[in-house]
Amino acid sequence: MSADETTITTPGVAGPLTEDHRRVLRDLSAVERRPGAPKPDAILTMDDVQRRFGGMTAVDVDHLEVQEGTITALIGPNGAGKTTLFNLVTGFDTPNSGRWSFQGKSLAGKGGAAVAKAGMVRTFQLTKALSRLTVLQNMLLASPGNPGENLFLSWLPFTWKKHEAEATEKAMEILARFKLDTKAADFAGSLSGGQRKLLEMARALMTDPTMIMLDEPMAGVNPALVQSLLGHIQALRDEGMTVLFVEHDMHAVRHISDWVVVMAEGRLVAEGPPESVMKDPAVVDAYLGAHHDTDLGDDALLDPAILARLEAEEENR
Amino acid sequence: MDEFLRIITQTLAELIAPTTAAYAIAAIGLNLHFGYTGLLNMGQAGFMLLGAYGFGIATIAGAPFGLALLVAVVAGILFALILGLPTLQLRGDYLAIVTISAAEIIRWVGRSTWLQEWTGGASGLQGRDFKESFHLLSPLPDGRTAIGPLEYINTGSDSWWTRIFAWGLVALILVFVWLITRSPWGRVLKGIREDEDAVRALGKNVYSYKMQALVLGGAIGAVGGVVYALPLAIAPDAMGRTMTFFAWTVLLLGGAATVFGPVLGSMIFFAAYMLMRTGMRSLTANTGLGDVITTTNVEQIGGMLVGVTLMLLVIFRPQGILGNKKELAFNVR
Ligand SMILES: Nc1ncnc2c1ncn2[C@@H]1O[C@H](COP(=O)(O)OP(=O)(O)O)[C@@H](O)[C@H]1O
Ligand SMILES: [Mg+2]
Numbered sequence: 247m248s249a250d251e252t253t254i255t256t257p258g259v260a261g262p263l264t265e266d267h268r269r270v271l272r273d274l275s276a277v278e279r280r281p282g283a284p285k286p287d288a289i290l291t292m293d294d295v296q297r298r299f300g301g302m303t304a305v306d307v308d309h310l311e312v313q314e315g316t317i318t319a320l321i322g323p324n325g326a327g328k329t330t331l332f333n334l335v336t337g338f339d340t341p342n343s344g345r346w347s348f349q350g351k352s353l354a355g356k357g358g359a360a361v362a363k364a365g366m367v368r369t370f371q372l373t374k375a376l377s378r379l380t381v382l383q384n385m386l387l388a389s390p391g392n393p394g395e396n397l398f399l400s401w402l403p404f405t406w407k408k409h410e411a412e413a414t415e416k417a418m419e420i421l422a423r424f425k426l427d428t429k430a431a432d433f434a435g436s437l438s439g440g441q442r443k444l445l446e447m448a449r450a451l452m453t454d455p456t457m458i459m460l461d462e463p464m465a466g467v468n469p470a471l472v473q474s475l476l477g478h479i480q481a482l483r484d485e486g487m488t489v490l491f492v493e494h495d496m497h498a499v500r501h502i503s504d505w506v507v508v509m510a511e512g513r514l515v516a517e518g519p520p521e522s523v524m525k526d527p528a529v530v531d532a533y534l535g536a537h538h539d540t541d542l543g544d545d546a547l548l549d550p551a552i553l554a555r556l557e558a559e560e561e562n563r
Numbered sequence: 564m565d566e567f568l569r570i571i572t573q574t575l576a577e578l579i580a581p582t583t584a585a586y587a588i589a590a591i592g593l594n595l596h597f598g599y600t601g602l603l604n605m606g607q608a609g610f611m612l613l614g615a616y617g618f619g620i621a622t623i624a625g626a627p628f629g630l631a632l633l634v635a636v637v638a639g640i641l642f643a644l645i646l647g648l649p650t651l652q653l654r655g656d657y658l659a660i661v662t663i664s665a666a667e668i669i670r671w672v673g674r675s676t677w678l679q680e681w682t683g684g685a686s687g688l689q690g691r692d693f694k695e696s697f698h699l700l701s702p703l704p705d706g707r708t709a710i711g712p713l714e715y716i717n718t719g720s721d722s723w724w725t726r727i728f729a730w731g732l733v734a735l736i737l738v739f740v741w742l743i744t745r746s747p748w749g750r751v752l753k754g755i756r757e758d759e760d761a762v763r764a765l766g767k768n769v770y771s772y773k774m775q776a777l778v779l780g781g782a783i784g785a786v787g788g789v790v791y792a793l794p795l796a797i798a799p800d801a802m803g804r805t806m807t808f809f810a811w812t813v814l815l816l817g818g819a820a821t822v823f824g825p826v827l828g829s830m831i832f833f834a835a836y837m838l839m840r841t842g843m844r845s846l847t848a849n850t851g852l853g854d855v856i857t858t859t860n861v862e863q864i865g866g867m868l869v870g871v872t873l874m875l876l877v878i879f880r881p882q883g884i885l886g887n888k889k890e891l892a893f894n895v896r
């Protein structure tokens with residue numbers, strides 16, 4: 247595989263590289279292009295993670311490391327086990343076996359709340375907007391360390407008004423980035439599917455995560471917003487956050503990711519920079535099974551019609 | 564005409580009856596469970612009965628009024644902890660099953676001969692055995708007072724003092740619940756009601772919050788049980804499934820997740836229930852309806868109509884027990 251020449255280019259992004267991003271790409275250029283390759287600064291490391299549903303093995307990952315400060319894409323056909331893997335490492339599901347650690351600390355056996363508190367915050371493929379709360383309330387709920395969330399202080403507004411005011415300011419800033427600020431007072435249930443996705447991501451950012459895990463953040467989002475959403479994700483990386491995201495839109499994956507991990511039938515089948523990994527025969531094989539009529543090489547996945555069809559498939563699953 | 568006035572007066576009287584206040588309090592507790600947190604407590608009567616027993620037994624054992632009330636609250640808290648510890652980590656339906664069974668167990672144990680020495684068995688605890696400390700607290704002078712068409716003794720079982728105390732408690736609890744539910748703490752509860760996984764993903768200890776809601780709502784239910792017993796006696800069979808069912812009707816009628824819903828619901832429910840029964844009784848006694856419905860049937864028909872009301876409420880308010888999140892209306896508040 248002739249991937250070397252692709253390592254220092256910016257995949258499809260105009261504009262200058264930040265110093266940090268350049269360093270990240272340099273670090274990754276030395277990483278082997280094989281499933282389970284060790285990374286110089288792994289923030290998340292998994293070993294022997296297995297999850298079986300009845301007789302079916304949904305996830306069987308021998309080893310995976312996610313490099314700190316990168317945007318890593320996790321791709322693979324439907325049913326590959328991406329969501330299940332997310333659920334396992336974020337404490338929303340229990341594996342049959344496996345260990346994983348975040349920033350050197352084991353998180354195996356920790357519940358969802360503990361994982362989030364440790365700084366690894368996730369979004370869900372099936373969006374979880376809190377419908378009967380307003381958009382702003384959704385955001386404020388995510389603010390960490392609010393003294394008013396303690397029952398014994400809750401009835402004394404003077405103990406939490408200041409935190410609340412600061413959180414509101416921060417929330418409005420983030421909402422503005424996602425063009426949701428005008429919706430702040432609306433019930434989250436009244437938002438469109440795409441807007442809920444944005445809200446969920448905005449809400450996750452309220453927690454000041456070290457690492458954010460996005461399960462199909464682009465699905466259903468208005469194509470006009472996708473471009474700026476991609477920009478936001480890159481901005482998060484440039485602020486030092488680590489991003490791991492699952493995405494079906496190959497254009498988006500190539501556009502912003504620094505590293506791509508490919509899963510099929512529960513296993514890792516390939517790893518590498520976006521340009522080279524898409525040409526990996528194992529990846530082509532994996533995909534031919536699922537979307538045999540989709541040419542991954544072109545930008546077909548940017549076409550709204552095809553996107554819609556893929557989404558429909560996803561929903562019918 | 565006299566008959567008509569009598570019916571109207573009885574209906575009015577229900578609006579401020581101590582029982583109405585007791586159900587309002589029980590429904591405020593249930594509102595913390597279901598309205599704010601989405602917890603299905605199908606055994607609020609168990610909390611109430613336990614509260615009444617706690618108060619009655621403590622008083623008979625010689626505890627002053629305040630301490631006896633505290634015993635009732637602690638009984639409610641312990642009951643909530645025992646029910647919540649194993650179930651709150653499971654899916655919501657488990658809590659429903661466990662609470663409905665536990666409330667029945669409390670009632671059966673209460674009416675058994677096993678603890679008869681304390682609970683009075685099936686006949687329960689007589690009012691005169693536990694009311695004295697409460698009546699002694701009354702600041703009202705002796706005698707009777709009439710306000711409009713309503714006339715009661717000042718201090719006694721069915722008295723103004725009982726009403727003042729009961730509704731004073733309603734006001735106090737209402738302010739407390741209003742304060743805590745409009746806070747960030749209340750927001751976490753509402754988040755859990757909408758989707759507990761989403762709240763967990765934001766780093767909140769969902770289990771702990773659900774436990775806090777269950778304990779608080781249960782303790783409030785226990786206080787409701789005390790208020791229910793104050794003008795009456797403590798009779799286990801009067802505080803069974805029907806009581807839970809009425810408390811739910813009151814809550815859903817008034818509006819879950821609203822501050823005044825439980826109070827308004829209780830007033831409307833008991834006034835309408837009284838109007839229906841006295842009205843029907845009068846009709847069966849004085850008109851040809853009596854040939855079709857006997858006076859003894861009136862109670863049963865009344866119960867049936869309450870059931871129909873609850874069904875209609877749940878059917879036409881999809882945010883009710885069936886709780887399909889996708890079908891929620893967003894302007895329910
Ligand atoms: N709760 C579950 N019970 C049974 N099977 C499941 C469950 N969750 C996922 N699966 C199965 O595990 C496999 C992986 O699913 P998933 O992780 O959702 O895939 P992906 O997100 O990559 O599309 C699929 O075959 C799916 O049907
Ligand atoms: Mg998935």
